[in-house]
Amino acid sequence: MADTTLLIDVIKQELKSRNKTYADMAEALEMSESSIKRMFSKKEMPLSRIDDVCRYLGTDFADLSRKVAESTPLMTELTYEQEAAVVKDPLLMLAAICVLSYWEYEQIVQTYQMTEAQCTARLLALDKLGVIELKPMNRYRLKVAKTFRWRSDGPIRSYFTQHIVGEYFAGRFDREGETLMMVHGNINRAVAPNFVERINRLGQDFAAQHLADKKMDEKHRDGFTMIVGFRRWEFSAFTGLRRK
Numbered sequence: 001m002a003d004t005t006l007l008i009d010v011i012k013q014e015l016k017s018r019n020k021t022y023a024d025m026a027e028a029l030e031m032s033e034s035s036i037k038r039m040f041s042k043k044e045m046p047l048s049r050i051d052d053v054c055r056y057l058g059t060d061f062a063d064l065s066r067k068v069a070e071s072t073p074l075m076t077e078l079t080y081e082q083e084a085a086v087v088k089d090p091l092l093m094l095a096a097i098c099v100l101s102y103w104e105y106e107q108i109v110q111t112y113q114m115t116e117a118q119c120t121a122r123l124l125a126l127d128k129l130g131v132i133e134l135k136p137m138n139r140y141r142l143k144v145a146k147t148f149r150w151r152s153d154g155p156i157r158s159y160f161t162q163h164i165v166g167e168y169f170a171g172r173f174d175r176e177g178e179t180l181m182m183v184h185g186n187i188n189r190a191v192a193p194n195f196v197e198r199i200n201r202l203g204q205d206f207a208a209q210h211l212a213d214k215k216m217d218e219k220h221r222d223g224f225t226m227i228v229g230f231r232r233w234e235f236s237a238f239t240g241l242r243r244k
Contacts, residue, residue: 005043006068007050012040014057014064039229048199074145075130082129083154095122100148100239102211105138145198146204168227185235192230199228 002038015025023176026033031053039045045053077123086093091114098108109119120138127134133141150156173180206226213221 004045006071007046007064008043010064010067010071011045011050011053011057013067014059019059025053025056029053041150050122069133072143072202074148075143076145076151077151078129078131078154080151080154083151083156085125086131087155087159088213089122089125091118092122092125093159095119096126099123099126099132099140099142100144102214104138165227168225195230199230202226202228 015021022036025031026036029036029049039049050061050064054064069202086096094112094114095108103111103117105123108114109116114122123132123134123138123140126132127140130143133143135141150160169180171178203226
C-alpha cells in the first residue's frame with residue numbers, strides 16, 4: 001500500500017538522520033542484515049516489526065505517522081471531471097467549501113440543512129476525491145496544499161462566475177468592516193506579477209485570521225467573503241469609443 005511505502009521511506013530517513021546502518025538495526029533487532037535489507041527493498045514490514053523499529057529509533061508510531069503525512073504530496077487542484085462531480089451535487093459543493101474553511105463536522109450539520117448521514121456521505125466523497133483524509137468520528141485532515149485553487153477553466157469557476165459574482169457585487173458594501181474599491185491605471189507589465197503576489201498574501205492573511213478566530217465565541221464572529229480580481233480589462237463601452 002502507498003501508506004506503507006511512505007512509512008518505510010520515513011524510517012529510512014530516520015536511520016540516515018541518526019547515522020544508523022542496516023547492520024546496526026539488524027544487530028539491535030536480532031535479525032540478519034539481509035532480512036532487514038529485504039524488508040526495505042520490498043517495502044513490506046509487519047506491524048509487530050514496526051513497533052520494534054520504533055523502540056530502536058526511540059520514537060513511536062504516532063510520530064512516524066505524522067512525518068508520513070507531512071511527506072505526502074498535497075493536491076493543488078482537482079481534475080475537470082472531479083470538479084464537475086462537485087458542482088453536480090450542491091451538498092457536496094457546500095461540504096467542500098466548509099472543509100476548505102476548516103469547519104468541523106458538527107458545525108456543518110448544525111449550521112446547514114444537512115443530516116448527519118448526508119454530511120458523512122459528502123465527507124466520504126471528498127475523501128475519495130483526495131481533498132481530505134476522513135478519520136473516525138468524522139474528523140478529517142485536509143490533503144490540499146496552501147496553494148490549492150479551483151481550476152481557472154473548470155466547472156467550479158464557471159459556476160462561481162454565473163451564479164455568485166453578480167449576487168456578491170449587488171451588495172452596497174457600506175456596513176462597518178466592508179469596502180468596495182476599483183482602481184484603473186496603465187502600469188508596466190513587468191510589475192503586474194508583484195501585485196498578484198501581494199493579493200495572494202492578503203488572501204493568506206485572511207485565511208490565517210479565520211483559523212486564529214475559530215475558537216472565539218460565535219457572537220464575536222461573522223461570515224465575511226473577500227473577492228479580489230486583477231486583470232487586463234477596460235469597460236466595453238469605453239473600448240467602443242476608442243479611435244480606430
